[in-house]
Amino acid sequence: MPSSQVTIGAWANEFGQLISTRALKPKTLSDRFTHIAHLVRLLGGPDRPLTTLRPVDVAKAIRSVWDSGREHLALRLHIEADDFFNEAIIAGHAGINPVTHLKRPRPKVRRSRLTLDQLLAIRRRCLKRGRQWLVDAIDIALVTGLRIGDVVKLRTNHIVEGYLLVSQQKTGVRQAIPLDLKLEVARITLRKVVERCASGKVGNALLVCKNNGRPYHKNYLTSAFSAERDSTLPASTWGDDRRPATFHEIRSLSERLYRDQGQDTKSLLGHKRQSTTDLYNDDRDIEGATFRVVPIPGQRRAPSHIKAQFGCSAQSPA
Template sequence: MSNRPDRYNANLPRNLTFRKSRQSYYWRNPVTGQEIPLGRISRREAVSQALEANNYIDENYIPSSLLLRLKEKPEFTFSLWLDRYAIILSRRELKPNTMKIRNNQLKTLCAEFGTKAIENITTREIAIFLDSYIESGKKNMAAALRSLLLDVFREAIVEGVIERNPAEPTRTPTPDVKRERMSLEQFTVIRSAAQSMSNWLANAMDIALLTGQRREDISKMTFDDIRDGRIFITQGKTGHMLAVPLSLTLNVVSLSLDQVVERCRAGNPSEFLIYSTVRKGGRKPGAVLPDAITSAFADARDKTALEFAQSPPSFHEIRSLASRLYAAEKGEEFAQRLLGHKNMSMTKKYLDSRGQEFDMV
């Protein structure tokens, strides 16, 4: 009996309902969703009124409402496009650290332009946004955000979302070069301080000077990478593969790579060249991570009496120093190959001493 259809609700016109608890009929407006009580009238009267109302809606509201919806141009917000752009970005197989930086930059862009329709974002709005960073002394950030905006809008053009790139007419901020280059004299002083702190830091500095490699690649070097008198390196940033001979010598410091490798072997129970047996700051004994190398170098640098006019050089500046020393001894092409650059223009940036060296006449 409980499954038998209620005779009041059986075969009722659409939008009409009978509420048994109130013994009343109700009609729901399909356009507004509003429910209208019809009162305690007969079933025949309720059906008649519902059919009349449904016909009225069909004839007067539904076609025009649907037509308006068809004519409407959907608003594609900048935030919505960034969701799509994130997928495009993930397909580029960028390094984790690069992706982390890009995601943070995209959050900044979304906070500024997220609610706006992407096609309505103007060059003026972008210029004002970038200028706020320039006025705050953050030219590097302004340049990075402009570069990302260019790519974001460029991909939107490719997929037919917009027709022009509003970021293109904006000025390219000239990044401030604040970090000083490191001279060989400064390297020697800092290395002396590093030697008094830990052997692994001095070894890491020597490997950086002799190979010109980045801290990430130095931290991953293992004794298994050494064979046939060479150390084989696959650069983490570019994927470029190098085979550097252990006989490589930098004459100006009278030091060869095989000498440093043998120092790394002494008392080292691990497979990694740069290994620490000391627990410090929560770090467990083992391979030294890139950030730990940077931090330890900064500590050693700050222990010296060296003074710097601008931002003091970081561990990465050893890479520039190595390129300049090798360029002087073996030529710029050798420096380019050692650093793993595809073109000389990038090597030239590392060869620029930024006023730290005299021009020999």
């Protein structure tokens, strides 16, 4: 073990300065500072020597957060602690990383997916209430698979030579999405959507904006969508252990529909890894659980899987 007597608090300050030099967005950096401060409190306070920490200490800290019902925070703290101790080893302040010995928490995803029928019902209500701007945002998100933060930043001058030019805010990925892109099952084309949104606008006007041309904040748009969702669909739609689908779930719906259509959804969503795109493809059994068909030798044209609403909660016999 190193002879360093640096305290958790002193190393937290040094570690904070270190991550500040990384190419992180302000929101990400702010969240990480919050996580670091949380870790300092959970691990015994700023005056505790860093070298006294053992795997059991970190395990208890993260477990306390998990048991309080904040499962995703427990995961974030696990990831933060791993980086925290790895950098402490490099700096000569620690000899082991106690997080290495711990299993990563696996929170259960409770947010429901959307079906196309549900989204169209919400869309019809928005139209009925005269909220065309929200309809425009829904249509853009559905036909492009873009995140809400990118939808609210699209402008008329992003339409160039038959393409919609997008620089994704979260990843920095730059895309030129053809205006001929069409989501067959929803009978919607990108060209018609952007032409409708751009109609009557000049210069670099926002495609989705207030009457005075000012932007909608993505949080306001999310809240407006959730309000229309709750007015359209009963709470029982989502089940007892699920949270209602949010605007962001349009991105997953878009991916699933386009994949069924044969579209390269990894390129459409701007992911670097197929495994990331596959997370969006998981429908979380909203359209029924998936069952693998047991093949019978010699039988042809049998499906490989079927979907069905089927209760599987009964306990197995001992």
